[in-house]
Amino acid sequence: MIWSLQAAPDLSDKQFTQWSKLLEERAGICLSDQQRVFLQTQVTMRMRELGHSDYTQYLNRVTDGVSGMMEWSVLIDRLVVKETSFFRHKPSIDFVRDTVLDRMNQNTLEGSFDVWSVGCSSGEEPYSLAMVLNDTFEFAQRDPYYGVTATDISRAALTIARTGLYPQRKVEMIEPHFRQRYFSPQEKNRYQIQPELKDRVCFNHGNVLNITDMPVISMDVIFCQNMLVYFRRWLRHEIMNAFVDRLKPGGILVVGLGEVVDWVHPDMVRVPVEEVQAYRRK
Structure with missing residues (x-):
């Protein structure tokens, strides 16, 4: 198709505003003008796959009833899925380990x-998180009585x-210990979680x-980075306020450093630990 070989048309200010509004309404993500190229690139790639050549036409498709929601689920994967890694912020994960260790040592x-x-x-x-928790329970010679609930907006x-x-x-x-303990090598240089x-x-x-x-299930740790x-x-x-309602007494809320700089809550106190932004429920 000729369209597939052409350079992507630029989003107009009006179109960028329309797409930004949709993304914020449905996913909470607030795009800056510096992210216009990213939005344009991802939307254009999907439009090419479907044979669309007009941003407004595709926007109408995305917002059209049940079929629109199905298409939205495909597009949102392109817009929100980011590169991540194991133990991405090790100090925060170590803090979770220390939290469960303290509970064990204090018999709480x-x-x-x-x-x-x-x-x-x-x-x-x-x-x-599960690797660290499993190791901690084994080190303490306790049955692995823990669970990790994980949620995301991207089905893919x-x-x-x-x-x-x-x-x-x-x-x-x-670290070699975790790799050897919790992964098994597979074909094509891939590794399977045990x-x-x-x-x-x-x-x-x-x-x-x-x-x-969402169900109100009390958590010992809510990890959101x-x-x-x-x-x-x-x-x-x-x-953040809604997270507090889902923490057990003494529960911990861990967020990314600098993500929230002015939040206070009467039931929460900031944990004085360097390299970690965490709050404990009173």
Whole structure:
């Protein structure tokens, strides 16, 4: 097709505003003008696949009833799925390990230790948390009584996460102990998460904008990094407040460094740990 060989047309200011509004309404993501090229590139790639040549025409398709929601689920994968890695921010994951260790040492670990990984993408973050938790329970010679719930808006990313099969480049940077203990080599230089760990992580589709519609399940740790930064300030605070309602007493909320700089809550206190931005429920 001639369209497929042409350079992508530029989004007009009006079209950029329309697409930005849709993305914010449905995913909470607030795009800056500097991200116009990214939006244009991703939308154009999908338009070419479908044979569309007009941004407004494709926008109408995306917003048209049930078929539009199906197309939106395809497009949103292109717009929100970001490169991630195992143990992406090790100090935060180590802090989760130290939290469960403290509970064990103080004999305050009652019932299951439950963790929620919000915006889990293709699974590297929740599996990293599960590896550390599993090691901690084994070191303490306790039955592995823990679980990790992981949610994301991208169904395509969740499919990868549930499969638990990763290329060598993803796994080779992991500490040898974790790589040998929790992965098994497969064909084509890929590595499979071991079943015992995979069974500890439950992946679910979820949009954090609809957090009030999610089940209120009390968590020991809510781990949310590299996601809130894309939202407006008021929305970050609203989501953080909703997280508090889903924490057990003494539960921990871990966010990315600098993602939320002015949030306060009467039931939460900032944890004085360098390199980690975390809050504890009173």
